[in-house]
Amino acid sequence: MQSDRPIFVIGCPRSGTTMLQLMLHAHPRVAIPPETRFMISAYQRRLHFGDLTDPACRRELAEWLVNRRQSRFHQLGLDAAEVAEQIVTGPPTLGSALGVVLRAYAARFGKPRWGDKRPSYFQNVDVLLRLFPDAQFVHLIRDGRDCVASLKEMPWHTGTVHSSVSTWAEAIDFARHRAPKLPAGSYHELRYEDLTADPEGELRTLCAFLGEEFDPAMCEPSRVAGVAVPEHKTWHVNTHREVTTVRSGSWRDRLEPEEIALCESVLGDRLEEYGYELSGAPKASAAQLLAYERTATMRRLARTKRAALDRVVRLREPNPVAAQLTSAQLELAGLPLPRLEPALTG
Structure with a gap:
């Protein structure tokens, strides 16, 4: 039997996760759709x-998912009323409702296997496993200095260099x-630098992990970029081009000396540990290191607070959340698997 496990692509932002998607x-x-914005917000809510x-409660959830512009459902090219009806008539769990949206996206392309991509999901793997206990996670890792350099240039990025460094550290510590x-x-990791240098070799290994046959089309992601990357995301322009190693190590020209010093310190x-050679930059100044520690500490405290709140909310859940x-998923829930109709013979 071929696998039908959900697939989630994770990693520090600007690690190449869109290319992998x-x-x-x-x-x-x-x-795998463009980044959605409903998974974690629905869980928190x-x-x-x-x-x-109660079907009325599933209807409310369905309407929230398909009509809320912040969820980015409108970017999936799906019929909102049809998907809402599938949620209402589907299994009565939150994970099922969220999975129905991803399954509908896969069905749009005639594909049986679905998933999602969002870099920050590395912070929510425990939540995703609650929602999808059979999930498989693919973690793309890239030189942290390149990630920091790329984040600096993003129009949507409002953080400091300290928060960018902290984000990469958190992804690696995960x-x-x-x-x-x-x-x-359930977990597989690969390096951006290896993936761009040897796409076929890395993708064959990835497919073996996923339980899928490698297909050469995977080495030409630009062919599907027009379908799976929203036009307004101009910062993903490189996904419309051939896979290249040209951006690897570009931090040398994109970071200031003090930023390189901070990264390496x-x-x-x-x-x-991940095979990236240090440049030998001098140690960052005490002021830079102190600013970083303040940022990292605030982020740790925020994570601790979220985790504590989640533990309290779990005690009040009216239903199981697993899809x-x-x-x-059906086997874990103790439910019968759907029966396959026997093939007709002539």
């Missing part, structure tokens, strides 16, 4: 939707400390 979307059995065994504790067969051991759409 397109590589997966080019596969004949997999569809789950008590508001009430008892989802890979080093939390990922090894995930269920077997804070991230040095992490960079070296009941895929074969493994």
Whole structure:
């Protein structure tokens, strides 16, 4: 039986996750949409939707998902009324409702396997596993100095260099400390530099992890960029071009000396662990290091506060949250698998 497990692409922002999304979307059995904005916000709001065994509550959730512009449902090219009806008539769990949207996107392309891509999901893997207990996570890692340099240039990025450095550190610390504790067969990581240098080799390994056959179309993600990357995201212009290594190491020309010093002072051991050579920049100034520590501490406190709040909310959940759409999800819920109709013989 071929896998129907959901696939989630994660990584520090500007790690190349959109390119990887397109590589997966080019596969004949997999569809990964542009970044959505409903997954975590729906989970955080789950008590508001009430008892989802009540069709009226599922209707409210469905309308919130398909009509709220912030969710970016409108970018998926789906019929809102049709998807809302699928949610109302579907299994009575939050994960199922969210999965129905992703499944409908895959069905738009005639593909059986679905998932999602959002870099910051590395911060929410525990939540995604609650929603989709059979999920598989693909973590793309890129030289932190290149990520910081690229974030500086983004029109939507409002953070400081300190927050950018902290974000990459958090992504790597997730890979080093939390990922090894995930269920077997649920986590795979690869480096941007290796993926761009040897797309076929890296994608063959990735497909083996996913339980899929490699398809050469995956090496030409630009062919599907016009479909799977919204036009307004001009910062993804490179996804419309051939895969190249030209951007690897471009931090040397894009970062100021003091920014390189900060990156290597804070991230040095992490960079070296993942095979990135340090430039030998001098140690960052005490003021820069103090500013970084303030930022990192504030981010840690915010994560701790969110986790504590989530533990409280879990005690008040009126329903299980796990999806009941895929074969493994149904099995975990103790539900029968759908029966396959026998093939007609002539």
